[in-house]
Amino acid sequence: MDRGLGTRDRGPGHLPPTTNALVLRTDFSDDGAWHEVCAAIERPVDGFQAYVDFVDDPQWDGISADEIVASSAHDKTHRSFLFVVDATAIAGKEHAVLVVDLQTEPGRTFRAIPSEMWGVENNLSLANMDFTEFADAADEDGVFRGFPR
Numbered sequence: 001m002d003r004g005l006g007t008r009d010r011g012p013g014h015l016p017p018t019t020n021a022l023v024l025r026t027d028f029s030d031d032g033a034w035h036e037v038c039a040a041i042e043r044p045v046d047g048f049q050a051y052v053d054f055v056d057d058p059q060w061d062g063i064s065a066d067e068i069v070a071s072s073a074h075d076k077t078h079r080s081f082l083f084v085v086d087a088t089a090i091a092g093k094e095h096a097v098l099v100v101d102l103q104t105e106p107g108r109t110f111r112a113i114p115s116e117m118w119g120v121e122n123n124l125s126l127a128n129m130d131f132t133e134f135a136d137a138a139d140e141d142g143v144f145r146g147f148p149r
Helices: 031-042 065-072 086-090 114-124 131-136
Strands: 023-025 052-055 081-085 095-100 109-112
Touching: 023 031, 023 114, 031 052, 031 081, 031 086, 031 114, 052 095, 052 114, 065 095, 081 114, 086 095, 086 131, 095 114, 095 131, 109 131, 114 131
Parallel strands: 023 052, 023 081
Antiparallel strands: 081 095, 095 109
16 A cells, blocks of 8 residues: 655645545654554454555644644545544554544544554444544543454
């Protein structure tokens, strides 16, 4: 999978149009960790996978969740959420990726470990579940590690 959808022709104010969910890199401090996170997101789990496109462009370096929500106002794909690989995801042992609601409660967030992102992406993309269901199922530290079995 291409790990570098460019945005140079659109500038940091506009997210690139894609049919898949976006994984937006906002921390450029560790290329190795970025590649680890991408590989973990792409790795199938029990035959399931997240359908995502990666945005790896330094123009997005340091952008906040609030700025992402503002950028999404011009999003012609009308995506309802996106994933953000920020400093916390890069530095954290679990590489928990920030998930940002862009539609129902714009700016609401939770984190998801890469091995659970397929469920978040699949269900939110198909509107099988709501953002709230995942956010409310996150552990006390705000990280979604899956539903109890």
